[in-house]
Amino acid sequence: MYDTRTRELALALLDQGLTLSEAARQTGASRAAVREWRLRRDMGIGVTARKAECPRCVSPAVPPEEPEAYGYLLGLYLGDGCISRVGRPDKGVWSLRIICADAWPGLVRECAEAMRAVRPANKVRLVPKQGCVEVNSHSKHWPCLFPQHGAGKKHERRIELAPWQNALVRDHPEAFIRGLLHSDGTRFVNRVRRPLPSGDRWYEYPRYNFTNLSDDIRCLFTDALDLLHIPWRRMNRVTVSVARAEGVARLDEFVGPKY
Known part of the structure; x- marks a missing residue:
């Protein structure tokens, strides 16, 4: 994990006209990290990440801290999202993937912002696909936050909200819709x-x-x-x-x- 000073220096070098590779070489950061910091800044998100426990794993369990962002992300997930295991099974890491059409670049940005708001300590990736962009983030806690996850297609199995999700949607129906x-x-x-x-x-x-x-x-x-x-x-x-x-x-x- 790179510190804030390294991130800010890399962005300052980019502003001076240096390439991603040159900024990475001078700061000792990876080129991918510098590219991610630039993307975060361009999206108005900032380059520092704040740590956050999973609200569903703490005792007692609580709803997510950003209910409107969560409600919006829940709607996107039920429509065009999926959760799948990544890496070694014993690591217990999951990827939340949401597909956004290339025709709607603003939707890609809003989806990424919602993911960051819900799990601010986890990196969000934008993966170009044919005609679309996959917005994804890896975390051990996506199944905690989206208990609708399960085997098979969503329209072929039962989908219902947990009581805490129902309460959140009742309080913030606009974001969910x-x-x-x-x-x-x-x-x-x-x-x-x-x-x-x-x-x-x-x-x-x-x-x-x-x-x-x-x-x-x-x-x-x-x-x-x-x-x-x-x-x-x-x-x-x-x-x-x-x-x-x-x-x-x-x-x-x-x-x-x-x-």
């Missing part, structure tokens, strides 16, 4: 044609759709909508729609576009 919509949702303008004797007339209005193969995850989404009194309806077997003007306006207040 936002994460779900940023993973498996979309906001678009719907166009409807109405035939009239004088000629066809077109109507346009915005709507949100949330599509997920898991019945349980769709129910978690609609339960959170109910907490905010946002009207919704099932569009088909796998899609929930919010199309009424008051519901769309309420979602617009806190969801925001993918960008």
